[in-house]
Amino acid sequence: MQLSDRIRAEQIRSIYRNTPPGLFGTLLAITFLTLVLVHIDAVAVDRAMVLIGVMAAQTGARGFLYRAYLRAVPDSSEWRFWARWFTVGATVGGLTIGAGSIWIMSHGRVDLQLVSLLLIFAITSGAVSAFAAYLPAFISFFVSISVPPLLWLLSQGEVIHTALAVLYLVWFISIAEQARRSSAAFIDAVRLRLENIDLVEGLRREKAAAEQANAAKSRFLAAASHDLRQPVHALSLFVAALRPRSMDDEARNLLDHIDGSVRAMSGLFGGLLDISRLDAGVVEVNKEAVAVEPLLDRVCRDYEVQARAKGLQLRVRKCSAFVESDALLLERILRNIIANAVAYTDRGRVLVGCRRGRTLRIQVWDTGRGIPQAEQEHIFQEFYQLGNPERDRTKGVGLGLAIVRRLTTLLDHPLTVRSIAGRGSLFEIKVPLGEARAETTASTGRFLNPFQGQGSGLVLVIDDELAIQLAMKSLLESWGYEVLAAGSCDEMLERIATHRTVPRLIICDYRLRDNESGPAVIERLRSEYNDEIPGMLITGDTAPDRIREAQESGFLLLHKPVPNSRLRASIAHLIDSRETAAV
Structure with missing residues (x-):
């Protein structure tokens, strides 16, 4: 619908909304004046009754129109019909009042004539606020109420009446101009309000469209990631199974x-998984007092060979401070920042140090290529890279700083960047100071003593990808385990029906065919053996809701492609933990 029609509809709503007070107030005022004139014998009773009757009839008719409008709740496109009838009613009302004033006019007394004219002036002045929203209705009312008195004044032929007619015309022009300005102001206000509503609605639609597009992108990435992880996971298992062979x-x-x-692809998937886990809100924060110096030494030591190969100096300033943070997540932040500094510095040095104040400011300086001011916000977007239009995978995939931004937000560690193109950059993280402790041991999130010897016992593997079944069977058997592999719960139940050995572990894909879920399969197999057999879920899903659901199942969750050392350590840990608890 056009904006002009919506504005007109608002004008009609306004004049109908203002109808009752003016309509019934006018009836009472004219009735009161008429009865006073009857009381002082200035007008005959029969003439007074005629005027009051006509006024009551037109008031009733216009009141009926008002009620019809309210009941109809008309659409904005119907404004012309209701505007037309309102204007007709206003014209009839104006003629009734204007002609009625002449009908009861006292011809011998100028003072009473002035009283009648003053009443008309009052009614038309009130009509400005009531009808001016829709100027045609006001003009029709104003002309119809004014013409009879003007004609009567001019017909009297006396100086006083002519003077009153001139004053009436002057007043008529001023009131008409006031009504025009009032109407214009009303239209401007309505137009502004409607444009704001349209703007808000447009923004809401754009926001909804953006959210839908983002959700579609997330679904696509999750589906694509899942489908790509499956063969990569199988490939990594086959590679591991081939390693011990001559x-x-x-x-x-x-x-x-x-x-x-395979490791390069696993790194890409690992970055995507980190983004998904952070977006899903399943990353737990375990804050403690963290010694900064050992953390910085460890991270820089890991990148020292890479820096030396490029002819760079990678230096760390001593720092005895402790901070209140999550050791694992803080290390991940620093690793990503220092890795970027080394990767994007071609000559000179990378300096890592701290400045102590109300907080500890951990700073990473480099003499690298720098970041143009216009690009400094973009570098935190996923897959955004400077100086890598050819998408060389040796330069990373563009997820490191996106993960850094999410982690610093999660930990409430403000991150700032200062950089000059061609001269270098400074990344600074503000971390709350913590109390020093004699010993601080940070969990690595991995099993500290991974099992390296040969395994034994039966392991059940359920995965709907045949390649993964074969790869898992080959790899686990090379580690010493007996393996039964199947593509579904029913298939596994058939296989274990003739196998009397109780499994030591169940490994299951999180999402199987026909909407079968890994946790349900593990529970079904547990009930078959009537035993709390350890269970492990392996998934290629990175959708935040899937990750959240899998986390809530309570089983150990690994993400495809699983590093072989991680898989082996996890298997050993679950089996050993069960047997240790049973002792």
């Missing part, structure tokens, strides 16, 4: 290259 140097070299490619 082969010549050329085959070993090819296997190393395959393993390197």
Whole structure:
């Protein structure tokens, strides 16, 4: 619908809304004046009754129109119909009042004539606020109420009446101008309000569209990530299964290259998983007193070889402070920032240090390429990279700083960036100071003593991808386990029906075919053995809601592709924990 029609509809709503007070107030005022004139014998009773009757009839008719409008609740497109009838009613009302004033006019007394004119002036002045929203209705009312008195004044032929007619015309022009300005102001106010409503509605639609597009993107990435993780996970398992086998140097070299490619893909998936976990709100924060110096030394030591290979100096300033933070997450932040500093610095040095104040400011300086001012917010977006239009994977995938921004927000550690293109950058994190402790041991989030010897016992593997079944079976058997693999719960139940050995572990994909879920499968197999057999979920899903659901199941959750050392340590840990608890 056009804006002009909506404005007109608002004008009609306004004049109908203002109808009752003016309509019934006018009837009472004219009735009162008429009865007073009857009381002082200035007008005959029969003439007075005629005027009061006509006024009552037109008031009733216009009141009926008002009620009809309220009941109809008309659409904005119907404004013309209701405007037309209102204007007709206003015209009839104006003629009734204007002609009625002449009908009861006292011809011998100028003072009473002035009283009648003053009443008309009062009624038309009130009509400005009541009808001026829709100027055609006001003009119709104003002209119809004014013409009879003006004609009567001019017909009298006396100086006083002519003077009154001139004053009436002057007053008529001023009131008309006031009504015009009032109407224009009303229209401007309505237009502004409607435009604001349209703007808000447009923003709401754009926001909804953006959210839908973002949700669609997330669903696509989650689906694509899941589908890509499956073969990569199977490939990593096959590579691990091939490692202990004898082969010549050329085959070993090819296997190393395959393993390197698998690790690169695993790194990409790991970054996507970190983003999904942070967006899902399933990353737990365990704040404690963290010694800064050992943390910085450990991180910088890991990048020292890479820096030396580029001819860079990677230096760490001593810092004896303790901070209140999550050791694992803070280390992840610093690793990503220092890795970027080394990667984007071609000559000079990278300096890592701290400044103590109300908080500890951990700073990473570099003499690298720098970041243009216009790009300094973009670098925290996913997959955004400066100086890598060819998308060279050796330069990373563009997720490191996106993870840094999310982690600093999660930990409430403000992050600032200062950089000059061509001269270098400074990344600074403000971390609350903590109390020093004699010993601070941070959990690594991994099993500290991964099982390295041969395993034993039966392990059940449920995955709807045949390649993963074969790869898991081959790998776990090379580690010493007996393996039964199946693609669904029913298939596994058939296989264990003739197998009397109680499994030591159940490994299940989180999402199987036909909407079968991993937790339900593990519970069903547990009930078959009537035993709380340890369970492990492996998933390729990165959708935040899927991650949250899997976390809430209570089973150990690993994400495809699983590093072989992580898988082996996890299996050993679950089996050993169960047997230790049983002792």
